[in-house]
Amino acid sequence: MSATPPPTSSPELKRVVTGALVGTALEWYDFFIYGTAAALVFNRLFFTDSDPAAGTIAAFATFGVGFVVRPFGGVLFGHLGDKIGRRSTLIITTLIMGVSTGLIGLLPTHPAIGVWAPILLTLLRVCQGLGAGAEFGGAATLLAEHAPPGRRGYYASFAQTGVQIGLVLGTSAFLLVQLLPEEDFLAWGWRLPFLVSFALIGVALYVRLRVAESPVFREMERTREIVRLPIKDALARHPRNFLVGVGAHINDTAIVYTLSTFSVAYATAELGMSNHGALFGVILFALTVIVLQPVYGNLSDRVGRRPLNLFSVVFVALFVYPYFLMVDTGVPWLVWLAMMIMGAFGFAPQVAVQPVFYAELFGARVRYTGFAASRELGAALAGFSPLIGAALAARLDGAPWLVAAFLIGTAVISFVAFYASRETKDIDIADIADIDIAGIDPVRKPVAEE
Template sequence: MSERSGPAGVATVTDAEARKVAFGAFVGTALEWYDFFLYGTAASLVFNRLFFATGDPLVATLAAFASFAVGFAARPLGAVIFGHLGDRIGRKRCLIITVTLIGAVTALIGLLPDYFAIGVAAPILLTLLRLLQGVAVGGEWGGAVTLAVEHAPPERRGRYAAMPQIGSPIGTLLSSGAFLAVSTLPPEAFDSWGWRLPFLAAFPLLGVALWLRRRLEESPLFAQLLEEDERASSPVRQVLATAWPQLLVGAGTALLGVGGFYLITTFVISYGTSTLGMPRWLLLTATLVAAAVEILVLILGGRLAERYGPARVTVAGAAGSALVAFPAFWMIDTTAALAVVTGVTVVTALLSVPYAVSGALLTELFPPHLRYSGVALSANIAGVASGFVPLAATALLALGGGSSVLPTLLLVGISLVTGGCGLAAPRLFAGRDRVTTAGATTA
């Protein structure tokens, strides 16, 4: 046990423990986003044809994206359930439950018969599994970030809060890479069993995540709240009653990192293959390159948050995303391989700047006894809106007669919302915690 007492009875943990916790949070969120992004890619390439089979490809794609959005709609329920439990019984216990549920549901999707085998039961069961996945994800990220930050020295919170965020591009690399590999199979093999392999891979990944999660220590701050009996009796209700401005501003700052990402990946994969006629491998390759660059951006973003503050970094990333939105879509519309990869990568890199500092910013908005609930609810309010972004972009594409102008304006609008909320955030920060790390002092 690396936790010990510091000055004036303040609990401390070693920096080595902080790194271990941040790594454990990262592995869990990597599995979370692998599973979640896997569904988004499959919605574009598989579910529209095999589970939502209709005579109209546009209607089938809209139905598949609607089931994708269901997972996001369920995330606030997960935030309420696990936010309450995380602020009452502990961060670590909840994170073990959420990662188990995410992995199990994803593997079950890989075993589910399609529409041509069991008829209408197939899309219904798929949507129900997606809903369960959304509930689990609703409690996962907020807990992972909270645990990482509460083990981190105040002066290094930016980098530790960015660690769970790196799980997003790693999850993208794994999911897109898995689909890229199976997409080389003959069409008949891909449709019958090939697409299932990436989902079934969730079983061994879950085993690794559980092993790491069980070795983590509980948050020293939560242990202190227990000792001093300072837990909120109803944290979710208290957040809604007393911290709703932080809730709305926090959700706005998180919108671009999630919603913008799904627009430039999930929607663009569908747009590129269905409307522009590009091969699947090109769009998946663009996503892979963008995810690799995103890892570097997230690491840099964590350092920038420590130097300039997460709110300023959020505003800068949002402004950059708005500025490059049209040039990036112009490059995608050329269908030239290098231009497509460049366009997707540039936008992903810029919208990843606010995402890199989202954990640091959200945890500053809420006091310790409401933190798990507040962070989870903020992130998942943004998640609900984000889940409908591919659906909205597809509808706007149809409204614009196949032109990318309206979907691009949607990306600009999301960027402006995040930038505006980033400007408002510093006025709502809750202040520093009393718990620190060995060698660090409280403010």
């Protein structure tokens, strides 16, 4: 970048935060309700040829398909984000997520159209995954590039707050429709949370159309620094940071989807908890994380991104067996407490820091692509956690101890990534170079470029 862009005004910054918070919440509402439906409904309506355990595994497999395509969404829409702008790309992803989610609510089930039901369900899940692959990276990049110096961690954390609000909204929607008689719930009630997405498209578009483009991207346009192929430059100039980005998203992905999908299926099928009791635990988990997001984001501006990331994955590794011991009691308040503790100290620190951490890994010219592609590749590797959890639990007649060992393994991977990362909290985001080659400092431009 040839010059530092002017700071964003306070009213505009508020619009950016609101746009990212509301837009991300509504888009991830779309993504999360699929996971809840996979745990509670799809195994009974779309995979009826299977026995219950096999049907659950098949439903979780279609859930995981969304993660397989997320890196492709990250590359595709990240490319657009670095070429035509962060804001314009987010509007496109909003439409993709909203329409594909709404259409799931209109799908005929297996008894009506046979094998075409799971095929169409999987195709729409692919569309969800493509949209989700660029959603978070775009919202976080927009926030980080608008945020004032020394406050990036705090403001960028609201992108992740939106994700957790989406989890609460999606889980709450299923809690409400489950108040219906079971026959009505299975016949049409489960469709309502998906159909609501058609209406939410309008809300998300309204807030995002009022947000200004990133000042960093506007400066890139002015100085004609937009690159031709961002993914190529991201891999060539940031090889180390790209790998760090992949590993950094392994553990938190495994945690959130193990808690919100596998734990729900385990608590209801193996422990006899009611669906309402299990889903209420997920809501408490998400509310705990929502409250702590700005706290940890602000703390990262003071102590750094790296210490909080390392603390969180170490906590996960130490607490995961106690977590399942508490869940295995089947006592509702202990299950809820276990989820809240994991959320407060294992999940919240790393995801609060995540938006700014990834934004600071890459230079402005490839930031959206590098952010989205590396993060979503990590998500793809860990996105089958509910499926892996169900398969591992089946090997021990439903017991979760192999699942705990799996989560420890993901914590080790992310620990290595965070340990290899550099601290960047004091660097001007407009001054982060597009270089990460051995022997050259990746967080400041070489003298020749300045």
